[in-house]
Amino acid sequence: MIDNLYLDIGNTNTQWKYQDNYFSEPTNTFDFKKLPLASSIWVSCVSSRRFENLPSNVFFVEVKSKYKTLINSYQETQTLGSDRWMSMIASYEMCHENCFITIDIGSAITIDAVDSIGNHKGGLIIPGLHKIRETFNFPENYVENIHSLGDSTQQGWSIGTLSLIVNFINLKVYELKIQFPSARILITGGGFEGVKKFIQFSYEYHRNLVLDGLEYYVNNMG
Numbered sequence: 001m002i003d004n005l006y007l008d009i010g011n012t013n014t015q016w017k018y019q020d021n022y023f024s025e026p027t028n029t030f031d032f033k034k035l036p037l038a039s040s041i042w043v044s045c046v047s048s049r050r051f052e053n054l055p056s057n058v059f060f061v062e063v064k065s066k067y068k069t070l071i072n073s074y075q076e077t078q079t080l081g082s083d084r085w086m087s088m089i090a091s092y093e094m095c096h097e098n099c100f101i102t103i104d105i106g107s108a109i110t111i112d113a114v115d116s117i118g119n120h121k122g123g124l125i126i127p128g129l130h131k132i133r134e135t136f137n138f139p140e141n142y143v144e145n146i147h148s149l150g151d152s153t154q155q156g157w158s159i160g161t162l163s164l165i166v167n168f169i170n171l172k173v174y175e176l177k178i179q180f181p182s183a184r185i186l187i188t189g190g191g192f193e194g195v196k197k198f199i200q201f202s203y204e205y206h207r208n209l210v211l212d213g214l215e216y217y218v219n220n221m222g
Contacts, residue, residue, distance in 0.1 A: 083210045
């Protein structure tokens with residue numbers, strides 16, 4: 001039996017899946033030497049960090065023009081991030097030829113739509129909540145209600161930036177559901193906990209669709 005480890009190297013966090021268990025560490029402190037022994041290590045990497053002297057059993061996946069009947073819509077195939085492609089592969093396998101919308105809430109927030117015959121219709125990308133908040137040096141406040149007004153600069157910044165993220169997600173899903181009324185919506189990403197109470201549509205949450213997609217990819221195409 002092949003003992004695979006699946007690795008998602010993001011801009012902020014690195015996560016891996018091994019023997020059906022999930023693990024996480026900040027990308028700036030991650031080291032391949034910390035991983036358990038595995039026959040093969042399959043990697044999706046969108047981080048600008050570069051790793052040298054890697055073991056021979058490490059394989060970086062490349063974005064392809066298609067996976068089974070899932071079609072990449074990008075004219076320059078590999079400019080689509082491998083994290084988005086792997087998330088779409090996982091969603092494709094889970095949705096069984098139904099149209100779907102995949103939302104990843106992390107350092108960046110991405111939304112991708114795929115129709116019922118597997119055509120990727122394109123996607124959207126905006127900075128995630130913490131990236132937006134880094135643009136000004138205001139402390140973050142916990143936000144109970146995005147429909148309220150702040151009574152301090154810090155509170156106004158916290159409510160305003162969270163509202164920006166939440167309203168973007170809710171509005172775009174509303175628009176896409178008009179075009180794809182039967183679409184299943186799958187959400188993943190480390191920023192989910194911060195926005196989930198404000199989401200206004202039905203969805204399925206998955207801890208890490210990138211890792212799940214890597215596993216599907218390797219088992220079917222690797």
